Amino acid sequence: MPNNKDKSLDTIRKKLEEHEFDFQEQMWEKMEALLDTQDSPIGLVWGKTASFIYALLPALVILTFVSLLPPVDNIPIESSDNGEVIPTRRDHAIKSNQQTFLAVEEKSPLTQGKEIEKEEHSTAAIKEKKLRAESKDAIQVVNNTNPSTSIETESSNSHNPDDNSIISGRTVKALSVLGSQSFLLVSENRYSLPMSPVVSYPGEKKWTKHIGVTGGLALSKDNNPDKLLKRAGFLGLNYKASISSRWSINAGVLYGHTTMNRRIYSYYADTIVTPKRISAFSLEYDVRHIYFLEGTIALQYQIPQTKSGIVVGLSPAYIFNYDIDGHHNTKNSYFPEDKPENIRTIFANNDYGLNKTYLGITIGYSYQFSPSLSFHVNINQGFSDLSNDYFLRKNEKHRNTIVRFGGTYWFF
């Protein structure tokens, strides 16, 4: 029942209720098209496929990161009761590397059982040093942060490759620490994680893995009614696994944030002089925070003879709007002869805006300035709306376009 005591409002209501709108056949055609889209089996299949990919993507990203961790058999080297070293699977990896190294050493006269001290001063030692420098398999020595597991060998005459002992030959092994677990750095070994950047160039390594931090500026445009172009800073993690000299799989997660400060959206100041004097001031402001979380899994092709690469992949994105509305109201109400009474209210109202989730396609270009630094431009075009609200998803089509300019520092 209407709440009107006002006769004029009753008149408005009656006039509006009595008014007839002619039915238009084209309206039903639009409605029918909407119903057809809803019932379309293709739409349902596509929606399910997109949801499956979307659910799978975070798992893939986690798996690829986990694959970087050293294998479980990378336990620190231990000695048995009788003082012998117990070999591990890692030891075998080291041993195979030792053999490569020893092959180099065999060319040196120093491997014939002479004393180290003497070798240092001999001409043969100089030759050996040259050999070492030329060898790509030279094993790096890095700081050993775990003395208990550190093994730095002295000279030894034993160069038997079948010897299981780690302490054999003129082998230098280095240890590094990832988290709390020590592991050996062995060059040209698939377990290797050299501390120096090793981003692959065309024709170099295969199956190398790299981790980098990325950051930059994102420009986002959506189909909100305000149609604003939003600028946002972003930070993220990138992971790259080179599957061949040209191709690599890239995975990454990005987090971005921007604010749209509408500042004062309402301002009111007035003084009313009646027997009672009232002066009032009201200020309202609005800040909208927009957060986005974007994942990417993509394939990169390194263009031969150049430092440029092309990236194509899938990017799910989640965009979250959060509004803070602040109100600042003051009111002075007093009779001229009285002491002013000040009423002041300040409060903020938080309002959660529309959240959108969609799957996008990413196309990008990357330029490798140096092994540790790359620049990239990516365009993420949303093509499948995966927002929770089925109704909104069908009708709003949240398909943002995000253009990202950023740099990645590859620290592995």
Place this chain on the structure above:
Amino acid sequence: MQQSKIETKRKNEAEYGAYSPLSDLIQGCILENRMAQKHLYMRFYSQLFGTALRYTRNREEAQEVLNNAFLKIFGSIKTFQTAGSFGAWINKIVIYTSIDYLRKYAKFKDTAPLEYAANITLPNHTIEQMSADEIYELLSALSPTTRAVFSMYAIDGFKHKEIAKILNFSPNTSKWYFAKAKKELQQLIIEQEKN
């Protein structure tokens, strides 16, 4: 194949026509019969389009809201309790859909009004001479929140407390918006009279 489609259409038309009882149309919509859906759409088009038009800025928006509302209606018609009024139920869906639509560009702010005039009256004699189209035009000149509060309170019979709950602000704010709507409408009517 084509023949069977034509036969189904004829059968549908015979089953659900413009004069079919409402309960039959509802039953047809539950069975997702396209002809029943069309006749239900046609039957309530005028009423619901008017409702949508009161909340939106123009006819295009009203059409969009109406179709979105019908999607919801067809999707949830199974849940309709026959004890209640179907007209009121679908009208409410249109109102809620309109408000959801408004949320995209309007912000229902919990302003703390300092003063508002509660006793503004609109010139009834002028309104009586106005056509419904002119009234719709007047309403479309109001800001989205003001228009929504005015429509909900003055025409759809919501209480300020209910409006406050739906639009997520205090009942006083609702009263303030209603007073603002009346004031703005008064000014618009005076301007029209002058012209």
